[in-house]
Amino acid sequence: MIFSRSSEYALRAFACLAEVEPGTYVMAKDIAEKAELPSHFLAKILQQLARKGFLKSNKGPSGGFTLTQPAAKLSLMDIVSAVDGTAELDRFPFKNGNGRSQAHNGWKTLRSSIVDYLESTSVADLASGGADRKVRTKKNGSKA
Amino acid sequence: MIFSRSSEYALRAFACLAEVEPGTYVMAKDIAEKAELPSHFLAKILQQLARKGFLKSNKGPSGGFTLTQPAAKLSLMDIVSAVDGTAELDRFPFKNGNGRSQAHNGWKTLRSSIVDYLESTSVADLASGGADRKVRTKKNGSKA
DNA sequence: GGTAAAACGGATTTAGTAATCTGAAACTTG
DNA sequence: CAAGTTTCAGATTACTAAATCCGTTTTACC
Numbered sequence: 121m122i123f124s125r126s127s128e129y130a131l132r133a134f135a136c137l138a139e140v141e142p143g144t145y146v147m148a149k150d151i152a153e154k155a156e157l158p159s160h161f162l163a164k165i166l167q168q169l170a171r172k173g174f175l176k177s178n179k180g181p182s183g184g185f186t187l188t189q190p191a192a193k194l195s196l197m198d199i200v201s202a203v204d205g206t207a208e209l210d211r212f213p214f215k216n217g218n219g220r221s222q223a224h225n226g227w228k229t230l231r232s233s234i235v236d237y238l239e240s241t242s243v244a245d246l247a248s249g250g251a252d253r254k255v256r257t258k259k260n261g262s263k264a
Numbered sequence: 265m266i267f268s269r270s271s272e273y274a275l276r277a278f279a280c281l282a283e284v285e286p287g288t289y290v291m292a293k294d295i296a297e298k299a300e301l302p303s304h305f306l307a308k309i310l311q312q313l314a315r316k317g318f319l320k321s322n323k324g325p326s327g328g329f330t331l332t333q334p335a336a337k338l339s340l341m342d343i344v345s346a347v348d349g350t351a352e353l354d355r356f357p358f359k360n361g362n363g364r365s366q367a368h369n370g371w372k373t374l375r376s377s378i379v380d381y382l383e384s385t386s387v388a389d390l391a392s393g394g395a396d397r398k399v400r401t402k403k404n405g406s407k408a
Numbered sequence: 409g410g411t412a413a414a415a416c417g418g419a420t421t422t423a424g425t426a427a428t429c430t431g432a433a434a435c436t437t438g
Numbered sequence: 439c440a441a442g443t444t445t446c447a448g449a450t451t452a453c454t455a456a457a458t459c460c461g462t463t464t465t466a467c468c
Contacts, residue, residue, distance in 0.1 A: 179446080182444085208265055270456080305458075314415085411468085432447080
């Protein structure tokens, strides 16, 4: 896989947060339940991302996590690199003697299309409804 | 990364074997030294691949490993799936409720280009000299 | 036949990731 | 202010991959 289990959990959690009214705080436990993730483990990941500024968090009753930026502005790469770092993605697996083999160019191309995918896809695109739902489910002036 | 450390080591080792006269037996220790890999660990990996038919092996002095097929017939996918299995590559990281989000299609596309790279690149392509050396270093009728 | 060199097989150790647990701190509500 | 609920922080455990170690088997060579 391209990213770790931790990153995957983070992305799925962010997808949940993207589906809720912006500014709404959701508890780690609820996110975990909805996305079918280990809740304690997820909580730790979310805390790390809160420390890094990707989430705001509130303690106590009616607390939880919420996005600090609009989901459309947040790329998968932002999350993955925050959780996993970039070392593994930059690493070149075939250190051949001279460095000029057929496979080298192919790898570079592949790697850049991976990076491209991660950078050009947003958390909003992850949320269900990013594809063919254009109506946005009328979330204008109701609660917030 | 797309494949494990074990797979990477296997591929680098196979690249070495592809650079030597076909039918020549090379010791695990020598491969490890040339490719800068942990020799004991590599040995175990090669033994597994020998059991699966990707290598022939000889014990005793002047023993070692050699390819059973021409390197050009052997894809990276052959090795990677033999070492890692295919489960992780087939796995879908974003199990969203309905399954129709923007990111889904992108992921499918990306995954298929990964698979495509692994399937269309051969071990011969990994070896140094796969790209711009067309003369093949005159290895016709000398020893074998 | 004896010796050394290699693969072989399994057990063991090490390291890193995944996951859980425990207690503390902060906050809301009554 | 008291009680309950949540995040927070760190320790601990579990699991898997990575790497090493040891004894055995096979083979080449003298």
